[in-house]
Amino acid sequence: MQALNQSVAVGPMGFSIGQLLIILAFGVALLTGALIGRRHRTPTADTLLNLLLIALVGARLVFVARYWSSYDGFLSLLDIRDGGFDPLGGLLAGLGYAAWRLWRSPRQRVPLGGALLAGLLAWGLTAGPLLLMEDRGRPLPDTPLTTLAGDPIDLPSLAEDQGQPLVVNLWATWCPPCRREMPVFEQAQDEASYITFAFVNQGEDVALVNRFLDEQSLELGNVLLDARTALGDVTGAMAMPTTLFYDAEGRLVDTHFGELSHATLRQGLERLR
Template identity: 80%
Template sequence: MHALNQSVAVGPLGLSIGQLLIVLAFGVALMAGALIGRRHRVPVADTLFSLLLVALVGARLLFVARYWGSYDGLLSLLDIRDGGFDPLGGVVAGLGYAAWRLWKAPRQRTALSGALLAGAFTWGLTAGPLLLLESQSRPLPDTPLATLEGDSTDLPALAEREARPMVVNLWATWCPPCRREMPVFEQAQREEQDITFVFVNQGEDVALVNRFLDHESLSLENVLLDARNALGDATGAMAMPTTLYYDAEGRLVDTHFGELSRATLQRGLERLR
């Protein structure tokens, strides 16, 4: 049985459904702002794009402040490919900027207020069902997998043997973000003894996977093969890499789409605990 998609692959780019809903809400805000602004002869598109940028910067800054010790230097702080954003920082920064613009530019108030209300209504209307879906218990899928030695297994069997929280990474050797994040997982698997890390390769054969691990000098436990990409279908993860966090009872508690850094992995592990 296929799960409802949690992500969408657009070429090499993977977006979560939540991210797509934000894009949709922003698009609606732009259209509403353009329609109302045309009536009042005042443009607000530049203000809306500035607000979006301020919100993203605020979300990034708060996330970096929370996980400062997990970043190695300035370049890693600026590398937003890890998806390290704190929604609270984005909301506070965005609302602050919006309030300042409403006070500073009286002519924009009607159009900007209408745009913000339209965007907020769209996001609330579409995100509600998504949050309800995510709150429902989704157990470990029993998709047939294989070890590098050729033995058959599945995630529930591994979870029963280990009896501890599990982090499942869906990856492939052709996927650059997957390759970049592997050393992060290797270090975490070595340090986090109370977590089981599982690496499920999607659609590749054992020879190719072994060559990749040897070439990269990676020492990973629990590398499994999913020749038919069935686990991605079962979990609704259409983009790679995808990292799934399951508690000790086998319930999905968090999902990360895209590349991980030490900081974003640490955030996911905190939610497991």
């Protein structure tokens, strides 16, 4: 059975459904604030943009503080391509700023309060049903794959042989973030002996994959081929890279869309313990 799409590819960029819903909710908040603010002659757009920025900065700072040891320099702390954000930290930072603005600016209370309420309702009414429809505990798909040697294999049999949690990375050689995160996986595969890693190439042939591994001097185990990109369809992952985290019973416990850093991979692995 094909899963609900969990991500959307827009040209070379990929967005998770959760990210798109946040963008939608923020757009609703901006529109509502503009409409109510016009009636009260009080603009809210700048305040809402500041709120979003403060929430993002707060979420990033909390995440970095939690995984400080996984970053190797100041520039890596600023590289938000790894998706390292702490939702609770961002929520608290955003709510704190919103409360401060509502207290300091009485004229903005009605339009800003209406905008925030509309945004929260938009997010809740869209994200809630999707969470109910999408079973995060769904089992490993038995999509037919092949090894680099040409032998048939599937993920359930791999997981059964190893008897460990399984991390499945969907990637391609043409995908820049996929290429950047491969050394991160190589190191994790050497260090995390309690985890099995599988690298499922999407739509490319064995010669191209072997050439890429040789050129990059990568030593990865369980590099598999999905010539028809069927696994992406089954799991609902339409953008690459996508990394799926399954527990030892073969149940999906987490999904990461986009590039992984040492910190965000560590966060995903912690959820498998």
